[in-house]
Amino acid sequence: MSRLDRLKMGKVETKHFQQFNQLLRYVFQVTKKDLQMVGWEEREIALAKKPVLDQADVLGWFDGEKLVSQLAVYPFKVNIFGRTVEMGGLTGVGTYPEYANMGLMYKLMRQALADMQQRKQSISYLFPYSIPYYRRRGWEIISDKMTFEVKDVQLPKRKKVPGYVERLSIEHPDVITVYQLFSSKMHAAMIRNELAWDEYWRWDVDELTAAVYYDGTHQPLGYLLYWISEDVLHIKEIIYINQEARIGLWNFIGAHFSMVSKVVGNIFMNEPLSFWLEDADIKETISPYFMARIVDAEQFISQYPFRATGTDIELTFRLDDPMLEWNQGIFTLHVSPEGQGELLQSKDQPAFSIDIQTLTTMLLSYKRPTYLVAISRLNSDQKSVDILEKVINMQTPYFSDYF
Missing domain, CATH: 3.30.1050.10 (SCP2 sterol-binding domain)
Structure with missing residues (x-):
């Protein structure tokens, strides 16, 4: 019997967790040193990835009892021009090299897409580790990520706004409230359930803090997720419902003028920060971020x-x-x-x-x-x-x- 004849496709369940984790670690070459650099221990990464098997639809190829190829589909929702649509989030894709070039992943993806169709998940998103690979299978780029770097002397001067900013825990209910309001207005955004929030926070540093902007009536209208390390203020995400909140959050960032040498961060829309700043000579880099395909x-x-x-x-x-x-x-x-x-x-x-x-x-x-x-x-x-x-x-x- 050939190796291919021995392989069987099946559901990857919690009893396969150790093998699932080992395959992910091997494919993405995550070492103990990598985990230690972001403060993760073996037990923590194991606990972090367990929800994949608990809440996602995970398929794999087995050579006897050995898991040799796998992918997972999360049950998510996204906002498509104001309408909520079921989305299958593809992740955890990997095959051991000795089982490569056997068509295993193609068949897994084909089955996963068929399962998505049955679950009425009419669109699928993924983060591409190879854009050409996923393009050949029907996915295409649908969003960008802009990184920026602003020197301390380029931070905007303070402007008067009627509201104020409070530093809070990233788990504060007002952070969720602001994002829910924001995502209801933003086309293609994730409608975050508990699972989506867990994934959003999964690999963040412990020092991550939320700065929430409140207007004059104490309504939360924006937030900044950030941490400070080695004289640099790092922005994970900055969102705002209106320009008042935007100005208020940048007032807060600017208040760090004497504490940091620069601000670096991410923007996930086609809105160059340089045009808004008085000193527009900043560093900005735009790169493709997520891909999607109609199922x-x-x-x-x-x-x-x-x-x-x-x-x-x-x-x-x-x-x-x-x-x-x-x-x-x-x-x-x-x-x-x-x-x-x-x-x-x-x-x-x-x-x-x-x-x-x-x-x-x-x-x-x-x-x-x-x-x-x-x-x-x-x-x-x-x-x-x-x-x-x-x-x-x-x-x-x-x-x-x-x-």
Whole structure:
């Protein structure tokens, strides 16, 4: 019997936890020294990863009793233009090298996507360790991460605001309240349940602190998550509901002028900080962050809020998917005057062709139809492009989580 014939696909359960953890550690080359540098001990990482097996859908290949390949899917929700959509968060992907190039991960992903379809998780997100690898399997970039570095002398001068900032524990209820309000307005953002919050905090340093901005009526309108190390103020995330909160939080950052040499941090939207600062000569770096793929195009379109145009819209196109046969073929998109979409298989002549990767990034408004045509990712006539531009909402995707 060949090695391939010995392999069986199955559920990875809590009894397999030790093997699950060992495979993750091997694939991502996490050493004891790495863990010690961030203050983690063996027992802590074991406890940290146990929720994956408890709450996620984990699949693997077994060679007898040995776990040799695996992936996990978290049950999450995201905000798509104001509508909450079930999302399958793909993580924990790995195969031992001696079992590579046997098609194991392809089959695991195919099964995981089929399971997502059954659970009505019409879209999947992941953090890519290799963008080309996941692109070939139907995922595409949908969000950016901007890192910035501001010297102490470049910090903005204090501006008067009616509110104030309080330093609180990161677990304070007002931190959750602010994020819930923020994520309800931010397209593509995670709607954080307890599991999502646990993942969000999982690898943070112990010194992480929350600074919450309150307006004049004591309503929390923004927060800053930060720590200070070796004369540097590090910002994990800064969010605000309005410009008053933004100014108030930067007043707080600026108050560290005599304590730190610089401020470094992250922004998860296409909003260059340099334009807002008086001294704009700062260091900024933009890089792709998360990827997504539509799991079931018909399901997703039925949930997706198109822009209401007051007229009926109909477009027929050819869709291609490198993994899923239910996303392959000719489809007709119907959009009602109110913006309700419906996607049905069709025998009509397609006006354009598109793959699932491009459809995903286009519908999430990371890249617009006109741009996708210009770079030959969308093969379409101008009339169809004009219609797509008209019915697809325009808002930069925001995603600051990691799992």
